[in-house]
Amino acid sequence: MDPVTNWVLVILGEILVSIGVFFDVVAAIGMLRFPNFFVRLHAATIGAIGGAFVPLMGVALIAAGCDFLGKYRWFIAGAAAVTGVLVLMLAPVGSHLLAKAAHESRAAVVEPKVVDFLEEDKAKEGGEQ
Amino acid sequence: MISLTLYYVLMAICGLGSVVAVFLAIVERDMLKAVLFSAIQSTLYAFLYYLLMAPDIVLTYIPVSVGLYPAVILFLIKKTERFEDVEMKKGVLWATGLLSLVFVIATAAVIAGKGIGPVPPPDVRFLAGWYLATTFNPRVHLISAMAPEGVTSIVWDYRGLDTVFETAVLFLAIIASVALMRGVEHKGVYDELKHGMTLIGKTITKIVVPLIIGVGISIALHGHLTPGGGFQGGSALAVAPLLVLVVFSKYFFDKVKFTKTKALAIRSSGLLGVGLTAFAVLIAAIFLHKPAYILQNQPRVGAPLGFPWKGIDGVLLGGSLLSFNACEAMAVCAGFVILFLLLSIPERYVRSVVVGGEEHEH
Amino acid sequence: MSTEVLSFLFSIVFMSMIVNTALALYGVLARPSLVKKIIALTILGDSANTFAIMVGFRQPSGTNPIPPVLLWKPTPSNIRYFISHAVDPLPQALVLTAIVIGLAVTLFLVFLTIQIYRQYGTTDVRKVAKLRG
């Protein structure tokens, strides 16, 4: 490919990686500062999507723009993209199932609890039966 | 040289970190935490294997020690008890832990200083040199395994007998477990809404399972070319049914009529495939009135028959390795399914069959 | 100088495996809980395996070692390079066998432990011995 495209790809990729760094920092702060399990899970998922999916896409772009890698560059780009898509698909499901399990087993105590619709729905269902 | 030093520093960090993780895993009273520490140790070991240039072991180790072991032990903890009834003084623990770390570093210094020969040596042993020279070398076809993957060639060709019996150990362990749970036949009716996890989980599992199966099959069938092989592929494959079991619940297997007996039959067919591959050249040779060996792959001294090693367009087939890997993957996957099906039967039902008066010697 | 540094760092890993083996042996033989014994047994097996792989490791002077997989055409010069740079495949193959065997034994032990719990209601060997009388 011509050098200009390469440069554009690399710079785009680097921007994405920087965004990823920002999200990772935010997620880490959230993990430390948030009060209970569910919001911390929210922070962790930010780390997974913003901090893993986005930079992986960036890595794919950078690899695609690096001529010196030879034939390996498509290999690296493809692997990074596939990994990113898998993370995008699986991370939210993982947090969803974790949250569900924590809620059902009542292992996590929600301290400043404003409203719990799931609990109310369950109570309603139980009442109807 | 800087990068080389960094490489060794990483190794040393993995080693010391694993000591800490093992120490914590051993002294921990809460079994869940002990499993967690043991998983950390496994991860560090996996990284160490990667640094030690053992990709085959990494591929085996990650599904087994980081995935299946913790899963099985979590099943075990769920079915038994979580806490160990031992108290140890905190101070003693810290002292022992620190002392062992100091011991590690001090003895390492002694070895590095005095030298029990170079550690690591610059060269491999002569025997290893022979393996490396003959694993894929068409110029000496009579002593070559004709597969570029050194470890898989040793596993299935040079030392194939070991591997057949290693498979036998796994087989006998499964048979012993089945014998322990004999007579336990539990069936339920699968209810889409009641059993298993949420719809989101089930949908994504439906997407992921084919991917896992694809990866597993590719690891198994490329075993003679790249790191991987039958056992690695099989244990990666086994993750798919395990996922289905966890997400869709055990009753899903009842719905699709996939029982323990069927899994056992699949496993046996895989193993018989292994056995048949071991004897294939010998059987062919008997019909052709030629000499041959048990577990023969390529033509050998005085035994001219062998598996084809090259397909159309020069694709490497690896002789018997391909067949061994495919059969072994099938067998290992089915074996894990059997064990997880057995583990997932509700405990109350198992107790009604397994505990209590039945046949006795007296 | 630097060979000694490398040797020192490598020896740390060696000794770590020995200490891990000792710790795991303590866990298997001295801790009362069967679950803990099983965890310790897996650690024991893994440490032995790592030890074996380290025995087969090498450090060709100047460059990095490579895995025992021949990734190029089997020309004599490629094979010569392969022999002079690849690590020992035999311990890795032995370890593969040992991992599977360890896995098999552990799986059976898990079933036995559950059975013990069904019979005795505990996984503590001291309590089991007492209940047995």
Add this chain to the structure above:
Amino acid sequence: MAFVPPSPIYGLSAILLIVAAFAVPIFTLFVKNKRFYDAYAIAFGVFALAISISIARKVFASNAPIIYPFGGWPPPLGIVYEVDMFGAVIGLLISSVMFLIIVYSTWYTERLSGYEWYYTLLLGLEAGMLGVVYTGDIFNLFVMLEVVAISAYGLVAFYRNRPQAVEAAIKYAIVGATATTIYFIATIFIYGSYNTLHMAGIAMRNYGYFHLTFPGMLNYLPGVFYGNMLISACIALALSLWVFTFKAAVFPNHFWLPDAHPEAPAPVSAALSGLVVKVGAYASARFMYTMFGLGSTELLNHGIAHGVPPPRTMFMIALGVMGALSAVIGAIMMGIQRDVKRLLAYSTVNHIGFIYMAMAVGVQGAPRAAIALALAAMVFHMINHSVGKSLLFMSTGAMIKHVGSRDLDKLVGIGKVMPVAGATTVIGALNLLGVPPFAGFLSKYLLYQAFLAVGMPYLAVLVVVASALSLLGYAKLIYMVVSSKPAPVAPGSIKESPVVCGVLIVLAIATVALFAAYPFVLKHVFVVTAQHLIDPRIYISKYYEVMAWMWSSLYGG
């Protein structure tokens, strides 16, 4: 001339048995008839027996070991089976006793659920034991030990609804798994410094056969060694001997045996006590005589310091002390048991002690002829104990199954209702006690003679003392049968199965036949075996011959 592959028969027995075991789950899909599984197991038992006989015949006819290179790999690349006389004799013992055990099992497993899994594990056990004795590779030995072990754990836990059985199995399994892992570490030490895994290759290095070179380009034998051979050999020997003494249940490592052996089904107890412990003894002898044997330079000539005995002698002393202690302790513990099977289990500890005592006399400086005599006694005693102990476990197993108790007091007077089982129990007890005209007498007498010839009269005295101590235990057994007290069950209510009677009578005849054939078997079997065991040069030279032949036909042809 190109190398012609040896007949595949020589490598077939273990792998064929295990493939037979692999196939059982498929048959369970459509065959429910128990007779089919009986016939299946017996057929493969006969097969293994036939192969063992042909191997033994070949070895004794050609007076040299058989080598079977698997996959056609010239040694030391692949795995070889190397069967010398010792291996052939023990292999024949294993397959013949296992055959009788399988036949007995067809009766025993009636009304036992899960008999198909029982037979699978039994076939696995036999395959593993045959593999241990035929293999010529120390890592393959590890795999085979594990095959034996896992089948044994499964069989001990077979009465899964008995809490004691499950507990015995887990005790056995946890320490057993640790032990085999330790043996794995030992093999790694050996590979690290000896650069080979073949027993004959290790022996070659220990005996200093470095000058042997190959025709042509191959000349790797005089290679560089990594590390210090003495240190790694000592570590490896210490670790692996601990493992083997655990497998063989020698004194401090016998703790699992009195729990595990009685809790298994009777035929399995017979196999465990009669054969599986012999596997440990076999492996110890293989290590201490073939690989690190008398006159092996590294271990004998390089003592650590002046005045300190060389390491191999120290290992032998340790084995001898352990053996002597287990002979005495087993004999004493026999006397205080109330449980028939526990009594027999302690008797195994006693006899394995004799075997290790005989093994331990082969130290540097002792006269060779005397050591040969001791080893001949060891082999003979291994055979006698296997036959006698499996006979006893199976005859008492029949009684226990009919009466429904293992308690000696509750079985008193059983001889009146079960005459065949009773009579064979008495024969078995007298055989193990060492009373003529049973072969046990001769092997103990031979032990006694050998210890005197070696110049260790205290060991000879110990044999007599331990036998005298064990008299109490055997007397209990004999009293149980011949007592005139009323039988525990009504006379005539028990009908002894012809299968059981057949098996027991065959074993009882074997004890007498060995006595009758003593002069012949001693001269033509045991002494020759012992001489071959002491002198590994025959073992090594056959290996070298095959290796050189294969390599030279590769490059010269």
